[in-house]
Each structure stands twice: as structure tokens, then as C-alpha cells.
Amino acid sequence: MSSTAASIGSADPYRLGQRGPNLARGHGGGGPATKRVIVGYGFWLFLLSDIIIFACLFATYAVLAQATAGGPAAKQIFELDRVAWETACLLASSFFCGMATIAVAKRNQLLTQVTLLATGLTGLAFILLESSEFAALNAQGFGPSRSAFLTSFYTLVGCHGVHVTAGLLWLGTMMAQFFAKGFRPDIGRRFLCFSMFWHFLDVIWVAIFSLVYLVGTRL
Amino acid sequence: MLGKLGWDAIPFDQPIPLIAGAVVMLALLGVLIWIAIRGWIPYLWNEWITSVDHKHIGIMYILLGLLMLLRGFIDAIMMRSQQALAFHAQGYLPPEHYDQVFSAHGTLMILFGAMPLIIGIMNFVVPLQLGARDVAFPTLNSVSFWLTATGALLVNLSLVIGEFSRVGWLPYPPLSELRYSPGVGVDYYLWAVQISGIGTLLTGINFVTTILKIRAPGMTYLRMPMFCWTSLASCLLIVAAFPVLTATLAMLTLDRYLGFHFFTNEAGGNAMMFVNLIWAWGHPEVYILVLPAFGIFSEVISTFSGKPLFGYRSMVAATLFICIVSFCVWLHHFFTMGAGGDVNAVFGIASSIIAVGTGVKMYNWLFTMYGGRIRFTTPMLWSLGFMTTFITGGLTGVLLAVPPADFLLHNSMFLIAHFHHVIIGAVIFGVFAAITYWWPKAFGFRLHEGWGKAAFWCALAGFYVTFVPLYVTGILGMTRRLQHYDVAEWRPWLLVSVVGVVILICGAICQVIQLVVSIAHRDELRDVTGDPWNGRTLEWATSSPPPVFNFAVLPPVQGAEVYWQVKQRAFEHQRLPKEPDYEPIEMPRNSPTGFVCAFFATLIGFALIWHIWWLMIVGLAGAYATFVVFAWRDVPEYMIPADEVARIDRENRASRQAVLSGAQWT
Numbered sequence: 001m002s003s004t005a006a007s008i009g010s011a012d013p014y015r016l017g018q019r020g021p022n023l024a025r026g027h028g029g030g031g032p033a034t035k036r037v038i039v040g041y042g043f044w045l046f047l048l049s050d051i052i053i054f055a056c057l058f059a060t061y062a063v064l065a066q067a068t069a070g071g072p073a074a075k076q077i078f079e080l081d082r083v084a085w086e087t088a089c090l091l092a093s094s095f096f097c098g099m100a101t102i103a104v105a106k107r108n109q110l111l112t113q114v115t116l117l118a119t120g121l122t123g124l125a126f127i128l129l130e131s132s133e134f135a136a137l138n139a140q141g142f143g144p145s146r147s148a149f150l151t152s153f154y155t156l157v158g159c160h161g162v163h164v165t166a167g168l169l170w171l172g173t174m175m176a177q178f179f180a181k182g183f184r185p186d187i188g189r190r191f192l193c194f195s196m197f198w199h200f201l202d203v204i205w206v207a208i209f210s211l212v213y214l215v216g217t218r219l
Numbered sequence: 220m221l222g223k224l225g226w227d228a229i230p231f232d233q234p235i236p237l238i239a240g241a242v243v244m245l246a247l248l249g250v251l252i253w254i255a256i257r258g259w260i261p262y263l264w265n266e267w268i269t270s271v272d273h274k275h276i277g278i279m280y281i282l283l284g285l286l287m288l289l290r291g292f293i294d295a296i297m298m299r300s301q302q303a304l305a306f307h308a309q310g311y312l313p314p315e316h317y318d319q320v321f322s323a324h325g326t327l328m329i330l331f332g333a334m335p336l337i338i339g340i341m342n343f344v345v346p347l348q349l350g351a352r353d354v355a356f357p358t359l360n361s362v363s364f365w366l367t368a369t370g371a372l373l374v375n376l377s378l379v380i381g382e383f384s385r386v387g388w389l390p391y392p393p394l395s396e397l398r399y400s401p402g403v404g405v406d407y408y409l410w411a412v413q414i415s416g417i418g419t420l421l422t423g424i425n426f427v428t429t430i431l432k433i434r435a436p437g438m439t440y441l442r443m444p445m446f447c448w449t450s451l452a453s454c455l456l457i458v459a460a461f462p463v464l465t466a467t468l469a470m471l472t473l474d475r476y477l478g479f480h481f482f483t484n485e486a487g488g489n490a491m492m493f494v495n496l497i498w499a500w501g502h503p504e505v506y507i508l509v510l511p512a513f514g515i516f517s518e519v520i521s522t523f524s525g526k527p528l529f530g531y532r533s534m535v536a537a538t539l540f541i542c543i544v545s546f547c548v549w550l551h552h553f554f555t556m557g558a559g560g561d562v563n564a565v566f567g568i569a570s571s572i573i574a575v576g577t578g579v580k581m582y583n584w585l586f587t588m589y590g591g592r593i594r595f596t597t598p599m600l601w602s603l604g605f606m607t608t609f610i611t612g613g614l615t616g617v618l619l620a621v622p623p624a625d626f627l628l629h630n631s632m633f634l635i636a637h638f639h640h641v642i643i644g645a646v647i648f649g650v651f652a653a654i655t656y657w658w659p660k661a662f663g664f665r666l667h668e669g670w671g672k673a674a675f676w677c678a679l680a681g682f683y684v685t686f687v688p689l690y691v692t693g694i695l696g697m698t699r700r701l702q703h704y705d706v707a708e709w710r711p712w713l714l715v716s717v718v719g720v721v722i723l724i725c726g727a728i729c730q731v732i733q734l735v736v737s738i739a740h741r742d743e744l745r746d747v748t749g750d751p752w753n754g755r756t757l758e759w760a761t762s763s764p765p766p767v768f769n770f771a772v773l774p775p776v777q778g779a780e781v782y783w784q785v786k787q788r789a790f791e792h793q794r795l796p797k798e799p800d801y802e803p804i805e806m807p808r809n810s811p812t813g814f815v816c817a818f819f820a821t822l823i824g825f826a827l828i829w830h831i832w833w834l835m836i837v838g839l840a841g842a843y844a845t846f847v848v849f850a851w852r853d854v855p856e857y858m859i860p861a862d863e864v865a866r867i868d869r870e871n872r873a874s875r876q877a878v879l880s881g882a883q884w885t
Contacts, residue, residue, distance in 0.1 A: 031436030031773065038355050042428040049420055049462045056466035056496060060481065067487025069480075145478040148487030155473060155481075173847055186855065 036189055043193040047200045054204050057159055061152040069147035074216030077142060083213045086129045090205050093122035097198045104191055107183045116175050123168050130161050160204055167201060170194055222830035228381045240379035269809040271357035272767055273342050276364050278661060280339025287371055288332040294324035296720055303717045305703035306710050317702040318385035325388025330412060331371045336650045337511045338422055341450045344657060345426060347758035348444045350435025350774045353807065355428035361813030363418040369817045370415025373824050377407040384408035389497050392482035392490045397475045403828050410824040413468050416461055423457025426450060437776035444756040445528055448535050449514030452542040453507045460503035467496040491556060498549040506545040510538060512649030513580055516602045519652050520584050522752050523599040524591030527780055530583040537579040544573045554625045563622040570620035574613055597671035601652035604679045605644055612640030633693025636686045643682055659751045663763045664744040670733035677726030685719030688712035748878050749871060755783040762871040768806055768859060771868035772799040795875055801865040805856045812849045816842060
């Protein structure tokens with residue numbers, strides 16, 4: 001683990017308990033951080049900004065949730081069974097992504113590829129389930145143009161789906177990079193960002209599941 | 220094949236945009252041919268277009284900002300002259316064209332003039348002040364710039380292909396919905412602002428990371444120069460506010476393209492939600508622009524008063540106070556919405572309270588000057604002009620923050636006069652102060668003082684003559700955006716306002732002459748010391764222009780105003796600090812990624828505006844391919860050998876030694 005930690009592991013001067021010349025003392029005088037810290041920190045900021053986009057969509061949904069314009073209300077169209085399967089797929093995907101993080105830290109190419117493939121397949125299953133939900137609603141005539149409620153529903157859930165789809169593309173390039181270039185430090189940093197992104201999508205989904213589907217079928 | 224695009228998109232019947240577009244295109248073509256004949260294309264490509272150096276990107280941002288400022292100014296001249304003529308008459312701009320002019324003016328000035336100027340100055344100055352080699356993500360920085368340029372290109376393209384938005388600089392629905400604005404104008408606005416907004420968001424992320432993570436060793440938070448603090452606050456606001464813009468414009472886009480019902484009149488849509496969302500971005504945006512300007516004035520006033528900034532910690536606190544409270548005032552843009560007395564009172568009080576932070580800053584600047592040995596250089600004049608102008612402009616703002624007064628003044632020319640008062644007085648004056656102040660650092664020679672002062676006095680006088688009459692017309696009941704009118708009381712004031720515009724034109728001409736004269740006489744204005752103003756912060760410790768790596772060794776920071784201390788010690792002991800041990804420096808390689816990204820972003824934007832779906836797919840595929848190619852690169856950095864670093868730094872030390880053994884700073 002030690003050699004891995006030096007290259008793509010967590011050589012982080014800001015970590016608690018670590019001693020060294022670069023130790024940060026809490027006033028920011030420690031000098032430039034390592035590349036891994038810089039990249040991870042920047043990506044955290046990006047995720048925060050993405051969370052704000054979702055916050056706007058959640059707020060919009062809250063405002064428009066009752067504006068059904070004579071169309072269906074949330075209670076009439078949500079199928080919790082399918083949503084439960086979607087949730088299971090996405091959480092499993094996150095689990096495999098965590099396994100992949102371990103595989104990358106171990107520098108095991110086979111395990112990395114297998115776990116990333118599992119991450120991707122479960123993610124794809126999520127997308128297919130979500131598409132089938134949207135397709136079924138559309139077939140009944142409940143498309144996004146039907147009412148402001150459906151507009152905000154499709155946009156919020158669809159925005160998450162677009163994120164997952166973009167994540168799948170990114171995942172493919174990550175697998176190709178590990179395969180072609182090996183466990184280079186810069187690719188390790190990119191994978192750090194990818195795994196943060198993937199877990200972040202879970203967090204958003206938990207909010208969607210609770211605030212849109214669970215609350216929607218109760219009210 | 221070409222979607223909605225056809226020959227009827229070219230406005231053959233409107234000579235003004237057609238001639239203007241032709242002139243601009245001829246000028247661009249001429250410049251390109253000239254560059255090609257002189258054999259400068261490789262230089263342009265290698266040193267500028269593909270550059271990831273924060274200094275070069277900063278200069279390109281400022282160049283873009285100045286060009287768009289000029290374009291927006293031409294729009295302003297057209298509006299003022301139209302209103303001077305259109306008394307009981309139609310003037311020379313038909314309504315549909317006049318509406319495009321004021322929409323383009325606001326969009327260009329805020330998003331493609333002021334923003335690139337402020338971000339350009341941050342780009343150039345912040346890493347130098349922090350003692351850093353570059354920003355945290357240099358290639359991303361280049362992508363940000365080129366995406367901003369894409370947005371500017373799309374707005375200007377609308378001049379000759381199709382039309383621009385006619386619904387104002389913020390596209391309020393339901394007017395901006397497809398039913399009431401069926402043309403491509405709103406689409407041009409949406410995609411231009413969306414694409415450049417993503418660039419701005421990336422800049423915000425980049426600079427927060429830079430300021431918080433790669434400062435020189437020993438530069439604790441409370442040793443950072445004030446401009447870095449205000450830039451940090453501004454970039455935090457960008458990270459928090461620009462996603463709101465992205466989401467809001469995306470919702471309006473969905474309404475227009477896919478028949479969604481966010482803001483429509485039908486099917487339960489809620490138009491007031493757009494107004495709330497857009498101002499939740501729009502008000503912080505004001506502070507995104509003005510906070511860095513406050514930082515510029517802090518640096519300039521401290522330098523030219525020969526004193527450290529008074530009340531540094533209270534200045535930091537005031538900056539962060541403004542940063543947070545700027546998110547609690549957005550509703551004052553629409554007190555008349557009918558949210559009720561209680562809600563209006565809360566936001567009215569918050570809007571008045573936010574002025575306290577600015578008041579703290581004003582007193583700090585005054586006390587910085589108090590007892591100092593003030594040098595009235597051009598940047599200092601801009602700063603003094605700002606202080607007087609901004610106080611009066613701020614006071615009219617406090618007046619507007621009172622809901623009962625706002626009910627009378629809402630959407631009147633009084634409001635127009637108010638926000639021009641604060642934005643021109645703070646942001647534009649700040650930008651010109653910054654350009655004059657940091658120009659020698661960027662190019663190694665000063666700007667001509669005489670022409671600079673002439674430009675300042677014309678701008679100050681022209682500003683007051685233009686906008687004070689507009690306050691009066693507002694009180695006389697004139698609403699904004701009038702293409703023609705028949706109220707005799709307004710006429711004299713609008714004529715006086717045109718005189719002010721003429722003075723402002725003189726100022727702009729002086730500014731151009733200043734640049735031309737300074738470049739022509741650059742050898743006389745040369746600064747070899749790297750520290751022409753007797754500065755206090757780290758950017759003056761390196762040579763002018765700085766080497767690509769900024770600092771030969773990362774400067775160890777032992778206190779606030781580190782360079783001032785080093786300089787005083789050098790004078791005391793009559794020698795420079797010991798020569799450091801030079802080591803090889805790793806720097807990021809140049810990359811065309813930003814330029815290529817912007818190329819595909821332009822294709823995507825143009826295709827979406829005109830509904831050319833195959834072109835959109837080509838653009839998206841190209842953008843993804845660019846991403847993969849960039850990820851596939853094997854050698855992201857190059858090394859500058861220690862000998863080369865030593866050679867460059869010894870030149871800088873020799874010039875400092877010459878100053879030390881020679882006379883004082885002027």
C-alpha cells in the first residue's frame with residue numbers, strides 16, 4: 001500500500017495527524033497543496049455548483065408540484081416498485097464504484113476493469129428503467145408538456161438521468177485510460193473525481209427518491 | 220438541411236446592422252491578412268491562442284472585454300441619440316431594432332464587457348499576488364476564456380445573421396416565450412449567455428481553488444493582498460450564483476424548444492418564478508463585478524498613498540459580509556411584484572444593510588489616504604473619481620431600497636441612472652485604474668500619463684452630464700426603454716444627456732490615443748525595475764513582464780505586505796536578499812484544447828439557434844472527441860532547467876541592484 005499511497009494514494013499534507021515540513025497549521029501557511037488535493041478540491045467545488053443546479057430544480061418542483069392543470073397528480077402516476085429497482089441499481093453501482101477504488105489502489109488491472117464494468121452495467125440498468133418509466137408515462141399522454149407539474153418532474157429527474165448518462169461516457173473513457181495507460185498518477189486523480197461524481201449522483205437520487213417519489217405517493 | 224436558416228435571415232432591408240457587420244468583418248479580415256503577411260500566425264497560435272499562461276489569458280480576456288465595451292458603447296450612443304430625436308417623431312431606429320439595441324447593450328456590457336474585464340484582471344494579477352506559478356487548472360482556464368469568446372461571437376453574429384433578443388437584457392417570460400418571441404433573437408441570447416456562463420463558472424471554480432490551495436509558503440489567509448480577498452469573495456459568488464443562471468436559462472430553453480411549461484401562461488406555468496430565479500443570480504452578479512473593483516481600489520489607494528491599507532481585517536470582514544448578504548436582497552428588483560408588505564420590508568432592510576459593508580470600505584480608503592504622501596497618478600485619479608461617484612450612486616440605491624419609494628421609481632429612468640451610476644463608477648473606473656496600474660507589469664512600459672488623465676476627466680465629466688439628467692427624467696415619470704415619447708418636459712434633459720455622451724466619446728478617444736501614444740513611445744516609458752510605482756505586493760517583486768514561471772523560487776512569506784518588507788530590508792542593508800538555490804521548474808504545456816472546445820461550442824450554439832440538428836450532433840461529437848484527446852495526452856508538463864531559471868532571475872536581480880545603488884523610487 002505504501003508505494004501506491006505515494007503515487008496515486010492519499011499523500012496529503014493537509015491530512016490530520018501527518019507530520020512533515022509542509023504541515024498545514026490551520027492558517028493556510030503551508031504552501032501549495034499537492035496535485036491530488038488541488039484536483040480533488042476543485043472537483044468538490046464543481047460538485048457544489050452542480051448541487052446548486054439541482055437545488056434550483058428541486059425548488060422549481062416544489063413550486064409547481066400542485067400545478068397539474070387538470071392532468072394527473074403525482075399520486076396517480078408514480079410506481080414505487082420500479083423506482084425501488086432503480087434505487088437498488090444505482091446504489092449497487094455506487095458499491096461497485098467503491099470496489100473499483102480499492103482495485104485501483106491495489107493497481108489490479110483485471111479487478112479494476114471488472115468492477116468498473118459492473119459499475120457501468122448497473123448504471124445502464126438504472127437509465128433503462130428510468131427511460132421505461134418516462135416512455136410509459138408518455139404513452140399515456142402524460143408528457144412534460146401536459147402540465148407544469150410534469151414539466152418540473154421530467155426536468156428534475158431527467159437532469160439526474162442526463163448526469164448518469166454523461167457519467168457512463170466518462171466511465172468508458174476511464175476504463176480505456178486504465179487499460180491503455182495503466183495506473184498513472186494523473187489518471188488516478190481523474191478516477192478520484194469520477195468516483196466523487198458517481199457517489200454525488202447517489203446523494204441526489206436519494207433526495208429525488210425521498211422528496212419526489214415518497215412524498216409524492218403520500219400526498 | 221439548414222433548419223430555420225435561409226437568405227431571409229440576412230437583414231438586407233436594415234442598412235445599419237448590415238454596414239456595421241460588414242465594416243467589422245472587413246476590419247477583422249484586414250487584421251488577419253496583416254498578421255499573415257507579417258508571418259505572425261505561428262506566434263499568435265503558440266503564444267496566445269493555445270497559451271495556458273494565466274498572464275496571456277488575462278490579457279486576451281481584457282482585450283475581448285474592451286472590444287465588447289466599445290460595441291456596447293456604440294449601442295448606448297444609438298439609444299441616447301434616438302431618444303434625443305424621437306420627440307413627437309419616430310427617430311431613426313424603428314421599434315423592433317431599438318429593442319434589439321437596448322437588449323444587446325445590457326447583455327454585452329454586463330456579460331461580455333464587464334465580466335471579461337474583471338476576470339481578465341483577476342487572471343493576470345491573482346497568481347502573481349499569491350506567489351503562485353499559474354492558476355490551479357491552467358488548461359481549464361483557457362477553456363473558460365474561449366467559451367466566453369464563443370458567447371461574444373454568437374451575440375455579434377446575430378447582427379448580420381438573424382436578429383438579437385428584443386426582450387431586454389434579462390428575458391422575462393411570458394414575453395420571451397415562443398408564443399410572443401417566435402424569432403431566433405431570444406435563442407441567440409440564451410445560447411450565448413449559457414455557453415459563456417459555463418466558462419465563467421469554470422473560472423470561479425479555478426480561482427477559488429487557486430486562492431485557497433496554491434498560495435506561496437507562509438502566505439496565511441490574513442496575509443493575502445486585498446485584491447485576492449475580493450477576488451475570492453467574487454469567485455465564491457460565481458460558484459454559488461452562476462449555476463442558478465444555468466438552471467434558469469435551461470428551463471426557459473426547455474419551454475421554448477420542447478414545449479415545457481415552467482414560465483408559460485398556460486398549464487400551470489409560473490412566470491414570476493423566472494423573475495425570482497434570475498435575480499437570485501442577478502443580484503450576486505452585481506457584487507461579482509464590484510467586489511474585485513473594490514480590491515483594485517484598495518491596492519491602488521494603498522500604493523499611491525505610500526501606506527499599508529487601513530483596517531485590513533475590517534476590510535476582509537466587510538468583503539465577506541457583502542459576499543453573504545448579496546444573496547439576501549434579490550427581491551428588491553421587483554418590490555412591485557406584490558409579495559406583500561412584510562416580505563418587501565425584509566428585503567428593503569437587507570438592501571439598506573448591505574450598504575454598511577461598503578461604508579466600512581469607504582472609511583478604510585479615506586483613512587488609508589489620511590496622513591499619506593499621495594501621488595495623483597492616473598490610477599489614483601480613477602480611484603478618487605470612484606469614491607465620490609460611488610457614494611452618490613450608492614445613496615440613490617439606498618433610496619430605491621425603500622419599498623414605497625421604489626413603487627414610484629420602479630422601471631423608471633431613475634433606476635437606469637442609478638445602476639449606471641454604480642456600475643460605471645465602480646466597475647468601469649476600477650477596470651481603467653487596474654489597466655493603468657498593472658500595464659507596466661504586463662508589458663514592461665508605463666502608459667502615457669497626460670492622455671490617461673485626459674481620458675479620466677472626460678469620463679468623469681461625461682458620466683455626470685449623461686446620467687444626472689436621466690435621474691431627473693425618471694422623477695418626471697419617464698419609464699425605461701422608450702423608443703419615442705411626446706412629453707415636452709423630458710426633452711431638454713435628454714438633450715443634455717446627449718452632450719454628456721459626446722464628452723464620453725472624447726474620453727474613449729483619449730483612451731485609444733493613450734494606448735497608441737504609449738506603444739509608440741514605449742522606449743521612453745520603459746520600466747526596467749519591475750516596480751514602477753514603489754509597490755507593496757508580490758507582483759512587483761518579479762520582472763516586467765514576468766517570466767513564464769512568475770517566480771524563480773516560490774517567495775517565502777513572513778508577514779503581510781511581504782514585498783514591501785523585503786524592499787525596506789534591502790534599502791536598510793544596501794543589498795538584495797541572498798541569491799536562492801535555483802531548481803528546475805515544471806510548467807504546464809500549451810494546449811489547443813480551449814480553442815478547439817470553443818470551436819465546437821460555437822457550432823453547437825449556432826446549430827441550436829437555427830435548429831440544424833445534424834450540426835449539433837457533429838458539435839457534440841467533436842466536443843467529446845476533444846475531451847478524450849486531451850485526456851489521452853502523455854506529457855502534460857515541461858521542465859525549465861535550473862540554468863535557464865537562474866539566468867532569467869539574475870537579470871531581474873541586476874535591475875533591482877541598479878535601483879538599490881542608484882536613486883530612490885520616483
